[in-house]
Amino acid sequence: MAFGPASQLGVALFEDTDPVQLWPGRSDEEAATVIQAVYRQVLGNAYVMESERLAVPESQLKRGEISVREFVRQVAKSELYRSRFFDVCPRYRYTELTFKHLLGRAPDGYQETKHHSGILDAAGFEADIDSYIDSDEYQNAYGEDIVPYYRGYKTQTGKNMVGFTYMFQLLRGASSSDFKGSLAGKSAKLYKHVIQETALAIIAPSGGSDGWSFQDTPSGARTRHGAGAGEEGKVYRIEVTAYRSNVVNRVSKFRRSNQVYLVPFDKLSQEYQRIHQMGGVIASITPVS
Numbered sequence: 001m002a003f004g005p006a007s008q009l010g011v012a013l014f015e016d017t018d019p020v021q022l023w024p025g026r027s028d029e030e031a032a033t034v035i036q037a038v039y040r041q042v043l044g045n046a047y048v049m050e051s052e053r054l055a056v057p058e059s060q061l062k063r064g065e066i067s068v069r070e071f072v073r074q075v076a077k078s079e080l081y082r083s084r085f086f087d088v089c090p091r092y093r094y095t096e097l098t099f100k101h102l103l104g105r106a107p108d109g110y111q112e113t114k115h116h117s118g119i120l121d122a123a124g125f126e127a128d129i130d131s132y133i134d135s136d137e138y139q140n141a142y143g144e145d146i147v148p149y150y151r152g153y154k155t156q157t158g159k160n161m162v163g164f165t166y167m168f169q170l171l172r173g174a175s176s177s178d179f180k181g182s183l184a185g186k187s188a189k190l191y192k193h194v195i196q197e198t199a200l201a202i203i204a205p206s207g208g209s210d211g212w213s214f215q216d217t218p219s220g221a222r223t224r225h226g227a228g229a230g231e232e233g234k235v236y237r238i239e240v241t242a243y244r245s246n247v248v249n250r251v252s253k254f255r256r257s258n259q260v261y262l263v264p265f266d267k268l269s270q271e272y273q274r275i276h277q278m279g280g281v282i283a284s285i286t287p288v289s
Helices: 012-016 028-042 055-062 068-077 079-086 091-103 110-123 125-133 136-142 161-170 191-196 265-277
Strands: 235-241 259-264 281-287
Touching (some): 028 068, 028 091, 068 079, 068 125, 091 161, 110 125, 235 265
């Protein structure tokens, strides 16, 4: 079960749901479950009408002629995906959503979005889709038979803080739809922040906290702490829960109550890694005002 703040952050269902995998010898019902999971993930939880389904690739998957990975490729390259997320969205909105749909995370920084923009300019839409699915990251995370799933909301060794905070701008609960959008419409949610590599506040979905969290956070605000009012002078409040004891005793492993840290901007990534190594779960990250 997800612990404490997962439900407040809108990710409890993702945390409590095991990855969907197509096993050898599967039944038609199990194959149908995999197909449905691929549509839900790749299309951003958007509704798919019966007439829009990809009948031939579905049949190929059921007969074992293609892998889950290749079925994901077919859905992502389809007119169904292109018409919803490529043709009608600005380029950087399409890119941030494709990271979410195919790699289960947000882009880490400007270089990643720039890289995919270059692929689009040089080779086009289908080549860009291939670049995600043929990547080492995709293979290591999902292999041939696991349906991609959201993983960017978890603290991960080797990942920086900004990518972790970006995911919460894209993932707003299990009932949200990327096709329907939010108050931001089809505009990119991360563009200006990705360029500046600015960490964002992590706020609960609407209903989980005071205020309406789908609105853009006031990242332009500055709090002076000594030297100046630039980004270097900004301080973030990190609330951490679910610390575990690393020592296994005969009674139980204990969990400590929430801890709060005030961390300057330039120390965020270092603190993020330390919390992860200690087994903590980040409940919220908000700028100090």
